[in-house]
Amino acid sequence: MSTAADTGDTAADAPPFRYTAALADAIETGWQDRWELEGTFHTPNPSGPLSDGFDRVAIRSHAYIADMFPYPSGAGLHVGHPLGYIGTDVYARYRRMRGDNVLHTMGFDAFGLPAEQYAVETGQHPRTTTYGNIDIYVAQLRRLGLGHDTRRRIATTDPGFYRWTQWIFLQIFNSWYDTEQDKARPVAELIAELDAGSRAPAEGSNPFDRPWAELSEVQRRQVVDNHRLAYRSDSMVNWAPGLGTVLSNEEITADGRSERGNFPVFRRPLAQWNMRITAYADRLVRDLEHIDWPDKVRTMQRNWIGRSTGAHVAFQSPVGPLEVFTTRPDTLFGATYIVVAPEHPMVDALTTATWPEGTAESWTSGAATPGEAVAAYRLAASRRSELDRQAGDRAKTGAFTGSFATNPVSGTQIPVFVADYVLMGYGTGAIMAVPGQDERDWEFAEVYDLPIIRTVQPAEGFEGKAYTGDGPAINSSIDGLALDGLDVPAAKARIIEWLEAQGSGRGSVTYRLRDWLFSRQRYWGEPFPIVYDETGLPIALPESMLPVELPETDDFSPKSFSPEDADSTPEPPLGRLTDWVEVELDLGDGPKKYRRETNTMPNWAGSCWYELRYLDPTNTEVFVDPEVERYWMGPNADRPLGGVELYVGGVEHAVLHLLYARFWHKVLHDLGHLSSSEPFHRLVNQGMLQLPAYTNADGFYVPAAEVAETDGQFFWGDVEVTQEFGKIGKSLKNVIGPEEFIAGYGADTFRLFEMFSGPLDQSRPWDAKAIVGPYRLLQRVWRVVVDERTGATHVSDDAVPEELNRLLHKAIHAVRGGYETLRFNTSIARVTELNNAIRQAYPDGGAPRELAESLVLMLAPLAPHIAEELWSLLGHTSSLAWEQFPIADETLLVDDTIEVPVQVNGKVRAVISVPSDSDAEAMEAAARAEPKIVAALDGRETRRVIAVPGRLVNFVV
């Protein structure tokens, strides 16, 4: 690895005032101190506590530029992290110099499992490790010279922050989704309408057999709870007894074990908090049209939400109607059996006491009764995680329930199976199986020897099994319903019409998206602002009791069980704190005993709204002042739904964080707290750096830091190893931090290097040796202003010569273009080009001040410290952060004469010089006068002439 010594700038022979790593270090830390002292990056709000100095910027336009905030892990930053942070910083600094009031800061996403697990291992409190890590991050970010408004820095673990996370939870808890107005409304309005009789409880929300007016107080509370956007329900969760906690699907490996600890994970129902994100499914899809995000991410969100249209169809069974969802109601005639998920509520009822007469042996799974077969199957299924069940190419398995249901069109009795390829969480948890038109059903039908009926004529030459394509319907007509001959869409429309007329089905829309499981049995998270009374129903704490602080304890480990103990029940750590859990409160009707909610929120909670708190971090009255929110994030012509102007982060958050944050934002918007209805207008995913990693002959990775290169070959000790490039991470043993580069070359060089190797959104290999390029650039820029031998500033007051002046203004134009489009690599190239020209014209110093100053200003967003230093050496007393970025003189962008190619049949035959304002006729005339063209045309007739002013002339013969 390179160090300062490697760069060769030893004191002995380098000129004393050369720009070296040591000088860079002094300049950088000096300016970092000064920026902090002067509050250079303190951004004024239009009103409220942070509005000091707003008059100075009131007439400016404004821009809010943000990064996805980091989780402060113990490992610190590696070279991949700052790519986005530097990118937004360069852009933010550019926008400020372009004349905008720019809001740019960074906080920490600090709740979460790693801190808790580390704490459990070491016995240190998670708060200690978390805030210790934050200190390390803050120092690292500062050393990179990021121009953050540090007054706005928040951590999601700060009580002053999570007080508002809890407040937002209460907003969500206290609202319901009005499908008529298509927005969330306060629960109080719902109750008023129910009381007034102007509204009936929503479908499925009233489990009691009586109307609202006749319900008891407690029953009414239950009905209202069933409307809430945050609600409790028994849901299937991933329970890892060995870890003592439930896990999200993302925390489970493909073979159904916990990612951490590799413990078995079991599916079991537990009372959990959920967020009704499904109510927003349509809007979350629709509004993707109006935000400026990569197509890829929008597609991922659309797929995740998975809106599909089809029909619900009721099949009569011995124990009542069995409802299925299908996207292919047109294939109903081909439905030869039914499959229900193992967790389906009707499984017990459907399971018969004995095998029906004549049941084939292959259907009984060798069990004596259907009850035995189904029980065994359900047990096996519960031991597989949902992810595992979804993992493809597993052989189909199932169990026959003993029951038959009636196909509503054909009247056929078809068997009902339980199988785990049907998921309880999607649709109704039951499907009509149509092996003729569905590959999975075909597979299952082969295993159980079930009938297969084609209801769509396969295309000519089709030789596969299930046919999923379009084609005319066949075998699909009875009296009063003729589908035969119709294509798929027409058949769908016709059958839905028929089903609706018969009352045995209806057209419907279903989503893949499920409600968001919102509680965790962990210590290091936000407590819920919820208590329970003697009814066991949740009660929201009043705002005045926020925050509900995470109670102090040394006993923060989750209780763990024998890893195989599937029947154990999680015990949240907070549940052990009896003094905290059992509480006497006066919630308006005198002091009473209550029990606190002991789950905590998932670590996504804080990241759902932190970008709003940056706006108004010190406000103790509201989570964000509406006027401040409107100023920074309100909708305008460019951002029709409002939101952060530019948000940069990794594509790994394409779905979860960005979907959850959009959801909360929309709820808050509906409730009137926000003018914007989307949190992030423009999203850019920074590319991933690929670092060299090395494998030995056995294919194992060896620590990249210990590998040395000799004559193009790589060695780990004596062992020759093979180089490859891959994602930075522990598994490839190729993690490398920014510190060593900063020590060896300075932060400015590091920033340039990170920005120079390619456009921000492009992944690329990291070639550490190439950092000398940007280093040399800064040394050369330095020499334009400073005499290396004397340290004197050696610019002149001469006028800029014509040629250089044109080059300068072209550079300004191009550099701006690079900044505007986040292609900083091209800005750097144009700065380099200009600098090379200046140094060629003035090899011994004496460059005109105007040139030098423009050069420094153009470099400032990328390499702010050296730019500040040079700006100061050029005699300026204040920071250049707020200086005007150079503006190109349009008239200097075009030369008086230009060279244009002349083509004959598209092949370049000559280059001619013409006045740049020549019109097509003049260009053609000039081209025809060119001897080479005369020769090339050779007297032939020109059939067509294309002359594009300023571009080219093309003769077609």
Add this chain to the structure above:
RNA sequence: GGGGCCGUAGCCCAACGGCAGAGGCAGCGGCUUUAGGUGCCGUCCAGUGGGGGUUCGAAUCCCCCCGGCCCUACCA
């Protein structure tokens, strides 16, 4: 299985549909140096992964194929 992105000098990357090269790394030659290194100057280097199409003109737009990367996956 589905979806997306990307293939331009040895390498990283530029190029409103209009002369393929802005910039850098590496290499080579020279100056500097006791030497190595640094610094400076100069120089070398591809016809755009392959095939087809649209066009006066294609790296750029369209189709197919190859290669690489990323995401997602029994969603009825």
